[in-house]
Amino acid sequence: RAFLGTGVEFVVGIGNEAVPAMASPAAAESWLQLHVVPHLRAGARITCITVGNEVFKGNDTALQASLLPALRSVHQALGALGLQGRVNVTTAHSLDIMGVSYPPSAGAFHPSAAPHLQPFLAFLSAARAPFLINCYPYFAYKDDPARVPLEYVLFQPNAGVVDPRTRLVYDNMLYAQVDAVYAAIQAMGHTDIDVKVSETGWPSRGDPDEAGATPENAGTYIGNLLRRIEMKQGTPLRPQAPIDVYVFALFNENLKPGPASERNYGLFYPDGTPVYNVGLRGYLPPMASHEAATQVIHWFLLIATASVVFALS
Template identity: 55%
Template sequence: MLATLTDPSQALQWVSTHIKPYFPATNITGIEVGNEVFTGGDTTLASYLVPAMVSIHSALVRLGLDRLITVSTPSSLAVLQDSFPPSAGRFRAELSRIMPQLLQFLAATKAPFWINAYPYFAYKDDPNNISLDYALFDPNPGVVDPYTNLHYDNMLYAQVDAVIFAMARMGYGGIEVRVSETGWPSGGDPNETGATVDNAAIYNGNLLRRQMRNEGTPLRPGMRLEVYLFALFNEDMKPGPTSERNYGLLQPDGTMVYNVGLSGLT
C-alpha cells in the first residue's frame, strides 16, 4: 500500500477509515508504516516510505489528531553497519540518502525511531563469544564501551544505544528510540542454539521486570525505554525455521507456553 499512500487523498481516506472511527475509545498512540522496509531489499518500496509517512501525518493534521498520534516505521537492527561498542553505531552506507529523510521527518513531528531488536539472534550466531547471561538480562559482569565508559549489563540496551549513536552521527541526536519488537523463542531447530522454554521465560521475565522499574538505557538513563514484546501467540502456520513459530507467550489455542509472571489483574 505504500505507493498508494503517497497520495494525500488516499492517506486521508485510510486514516478516516482505519483510525478516526476508533479513536479515542481505542488508545491509538502511533501508526507504524511498513515493517523493516529498509532491509527488505526492495529499493523502490523504500523510496515510497517517507512520502507515505508524510501523507499519513498530513491526514492526521487535517483531522486534528497529529498531536495525539505519531507516525513512524519499525526498522530491523540490520540498518546498522556497526553496533558494537554502542558508540560505534552507524547506519549502512547504502542508507545514507534515505535515512536522513526519515530522521528529519521524525524530528520535525516529534516521533520516535522504532527498532526491532533481538539479542537472541546475536547469541545464536556466536554463542562462543557472546554471554548467554548478557543476552538474557541475567547477572553478568557486563561490558564497558571504551569510548564513553558506559557500562552495559545486557545486550538489548547496547543495541538501542547503538541506534542513538547512529542517528547522532547524522545530526539527529534528540530522537527517542523505542523497541517495536523483542523476544526470545521457546523452541527451535537443532542448530538454533538457545531457543528453549527456560531461556524464553528468563528473557521476557527479566525484560518485564526492567520495564516495571521504568528503566532507561545507560546513554539515556532518565528516559524510560518503551518496549513491545514479540509475541502474544505462537504462529503455528508461519514458514521458516522452527523458532519463527515459537515466540509466543501463549499457544494458538490460548493455553500458556510458559508463565512470564503476568496476570489478568496487572
C-alpha cells in the same frame, strides 16, 4: 472493543504492500477514516501509526523510495483530521540497518541505508515521532553461542561489557543495541529523537541448529526484561529516559514460514494457554477458552502499565 476504557494504547500498522499507495494524501486519509477514526471515536487509545515494517532490510528500492512520501501523506492526513499531537506516525526498522553496533558509542547506520535515513530522521524530528527499532539479542546468541555469553543476553548477572570510548558499562545486549541506535542517530545530527524497541522476544522452540531456543530461556528473557521495564530503567547512555518496549509476540504463529523459531515467539498458544512461565505471576495452568481470553486481557493490562505491550501480528 475488549480494551475500551482500559487505558491500553495501540499501534496500528500499514503493511508493506500498502505503503506505495499511501503516498497519495487522499488514500492516506481514506485509510485513516476506515481503520483508525471509528475506533478513536469509540474510545480506543490509538497513539501511533507505523507505515511499513523493516522496509530497508530488503532490496525493494521502489518500496524504499515510497516510504517517506507515504509517511508525509499519513502525517498530513492526521493533521487534516485534527489528530496530529494525538497520533504520531513512524516506521519500524530491523537492526540490520546498523553498519556498526559495537561499541555502542560508535553506532552508525549501514552506508546503503544512510541516504534514506537522513531525510527520514528530519521528518521524525519535525513530527516529534519516535524511531522504532526491532532488536533481538537472541539472533546474536544463536549465531555465535561460543562467544556471546548467554547471561549477557538474558539479563542475568554477568561481568558486563565496557564501552571503551565512554566507559559506560552494559550488563545486557538489548540496552547496548538501543544505545548504538542513539549514537547512529546523533552521528547524523539529531539528538531530539526518542528510540523505542518496536519488537523484541525470544523463541521457546527452534530447529536443531537454533541454539538457545528453549522455554526456559524464553521465560527468563521476557521475565527479566519486564522486571527491568517495571523499574522504569533507562539505558546507560540515557539512564533518566525509561525505554518503551513492544514484546513479540503475544501468540505463537503456527503458519509463519521460515525456521521453527519463527513460529514460537508467543507467550500464549492460540487457545490462550501459556507457552512458558515468565516468573511474574506464577505458572498459568491450562484453562477454558473464555477464562483464557480473560487472562490474556489481564496480561495486557498488567504490561500496559509498565511501558511494555505484547505485539500481535
